[in-house]
Structures are given as C-alpha cells and as structure tokens.
Amino acid sequence: MRILFIGSRLFNDVAEYASAMGVTTILSESNPDAPNLELADSHHIVPRGMEGPLEIALREDVDAVVPLIGVDGPLRDVAWLKDKLETDHGIPVVASGPEAAEISTDKFKTKEFFTRNRIRTPEYSLIDSPADVTEFPVVLKQREGQGGSGVMVAATPSDVRGYLRASDHALMEDYIQGREISVEVLRWNGETLPLVAVDKGETRVDGLHPLKKVKRAPAIIRGFDGMEALERASEITELLGAEGNTDVDMIVSEDGKLYAIEVNTRPSGTRYISEAATGINPMHCLVDMAAGNWKPGKIRRKNHYAVEIPVGNPGDLESIMPEGASWVLHGPRNHMRLTVRAGNPEMIDLVLKKLGDLRVHRGQVI
Structure with missing residues (x-):
C-alpha cells in the first residue's frame, strides 16, 4: 500500500501508525525547512498548490492520498485534486470535495447553508456601514479566516467603526451568550x-x-x-x-x-x-x-x-x-x-x- 501524504506539519501524527500498518509513506511539502520530512519513506519538495502533488501521485503510482492540511486556505485546491484524481484516475483522496470546500471556507455561504437546511444559527447579515448595526453586542467576522482571526465582538458603535476602518465590510451575526x-x-x-x-x-x-x-x-x-x-x-x-x-x-x-x-x-x-x-x-x-x-x-x-x-x-x-x-x-x-x-x-x-x-x-x- 502506497499513500501520498500532503503537508508535513501534521505528518508526525500519522507516520508511526502508517508504517506499522505496512504503508509506504510518500510525503509532499512546499517548504524545504518544514518539520517531519525525515519521518516519511520518501519526500518531495514541490511548489505551492496541488499540481505538484497530482504529478507525484501519478508518478509514484500511489493507492490513495491523505491531505494533512490544518488551515483553510488550500482546501479548495485540495478539493480540485480530489475531483481530478478520483474521477480521472480512481485514486481516493481522503478529503472533502469542491462543494463542501466552497461552503466551509466561506462563512457567509456556511450561514446560507445552515439557513437553507433549517439548521438553527445566529441571525446574520453582511454589513459595510456602522449604521447597519443597531443592537449590541454583535459578532463581526470576515468571510474567510480561521482560529478566531478577523473575529471581534463589537459592544459599541465605536467598535464597529474601528472594525470597518480596518476591513470595509463584515459578516455580522447575533452574539449568543x-x-x-x-x-x-x-x-x-x-x-x-x-x-x-x-x-x-x-x-x-x-x-x-x-x-x-x-x-x-x-x-x-x-x-x-x-x-x-x-x-x-x-x-x-x-x-x-x-x-x-x-x-x-x-x-x-x-x-x-x-x-x-x-x-x-x-x-x-x-x-x-x-x-x-x-x-x-x-x-x-x-x-x-x-x-x-x-x-x-x-x-x-x-x-x-x-x-x-x-x-x-x-x-x-x-x-x-x-x-x-x-x-x-x-x-x-x-x-x-x-x-x-x-x-x-x-x-x-x-x-x-x-x-x-x-x-x-x-x-x-x-
């Protein structure tokens, strides 16, 4: 069994387990100074994006691909890779496909998804002016971001003005205690x-x-x-x-x-x-x-x-x-x-x- 793992930062979480299962581990990474490269049976340094992992998966004749990417930015590219490898080559990619990635990486589309499926979520809207906020506190976010980045609980009109000076628009949702x-x-x-x-x-x-x-x-x-x-x-x-x-x-x-x-x-x-x-x-x-x-x-x-x-x-x-x-x-x-x-x-x-x-x-x- 040959598996391509994409991204080395989390590879230490799976390296020993995969080897114990008899898996030949192949690792792709864009940063030559990244950790855990030595834990794989072989590794390849490639440019950012999924074109490099696609080429490696085909050249190395892997049986499956496991993206180990803990940030949102590349997830749409990973979804493209999944679609390409599974549809054209029958190689499974253990990740979400294009539609799920598109919704999950855009907080406004996520909220629309919840609403469309009648899943309870705080009331929300897109704003670009302090005048759009009439009740406090509210949560202000950017459509893309993770780990609390770009998130602010605005308690006053001054908070909203300061947020919109730094970002000219925001996703606003009700604050739930x-x-x-x-x-x-x-x-x-x-x-x-x-x-x-x-x-x-x-x-x-x-x-x-x-x-x-x-x-x-x-x-x-x-x-x-x-x-x-x-x-x-x-x-x-x-x-x-x-x-x-x-x-x-x-x-x-x-x-x-x-x-x-x-x-x-x-x-x-x-x-x-x-x-x-x-x-x-x-x-x-x-x-x-x-x-x-x-x-x-x-x-x-x-x-x-x-x-x-x-x-x-x-x-x-x-x-x-x-x-x-x-x-x-x-x-x-x-x-x-x-x-x-x-x-x-x-x-x-x-x-x-x-x-x-x-x-x-x-x-x-x-």
Missing part, C-alpha cells in the same frame, strides 16, 4: 462517526483566542444533551457531503438551545482532546480510510474525561499528575498545550488546581 462546543465528525464511503462534544468555554465579549482557553470533553453543561450535539454535527456533515475529518462549531445558549456557527473540513485543533476522551485517534482514522480499513461499526469508543490547557513552556509536569492520569504535551514552543485523560471529572479538577498552584508558585498568570 453561552458555551462554545466543537464536535469532530469522521465520514467516509457514506459512513459517519461523530466523536465527542468538546466544551471550549464560555462565549466572551473580549473575544479571547480559542488557543488560550481551557477545553473539556465530554462537555458537561447544565441543560445540555451531548447526544443532540453529536447528532446535529453528523447531520451537518452529511448534508454538506464532507469526507475525512470535519469539525463542527456550535454554541449552547444559556437557555439550552444549540446554534451551529461554522464548519471546518480539515483536521481539527481538537484532535488531541477528542482522542483522549474517546480513545479514537482521528488522524489514524484518515489512514484507515485511505487503506480501506475504516469500519466505524467495529470501533470501540472509550468513555474518559479529558482536559486541554494552554501552558506555554511548562517545564516538568510529572509532579502534578495524579496517579491514573495520562497526558501529552503538544504544539509549538512557547504555545504548548497539555492534554490530560482521566477516569473521572474530579481527577481533571485536581490537575487544574495543581497546575494553577504551580503557576502561582512560578509567578505566572493563570
């Missing part, structure tokens, strides 16, 4: 597997970046049914026709209503905490899909409790880990995150307390 929820959904060959509802913290007027928030899984929120979130995320993914790994972002309002916010048709930033809570590694599942071995009906879901905490550069954490907890550090230097798996929520609370005490001792801000 509640908690942010994220669900990863795996889908391939018509079979769908939602993983777990991840609690990404309260919605905040200050617009705190998602990477600076503590996340918990499964989400335990008063008045919230986690199964409803899994079902809604699966419904959205299936209606969209997305494949591979899809991340559905939602908000649970204070009165218990579930609002769909965004859809990301790519590997998710919640993949570590999703695996910690369920025992299902979404990145390994992409390899299984490519190899024809993905059988969601036979996957055993585990029921753990997990937390993901921004820690910067934490140093030695062994001393604060309670017996029975397992953990992993991930992310770039100075922006590392700690993901912990435990058998009960009390152990998670203990980790948070000990980490807070450690930061106080070191004079760090919690």
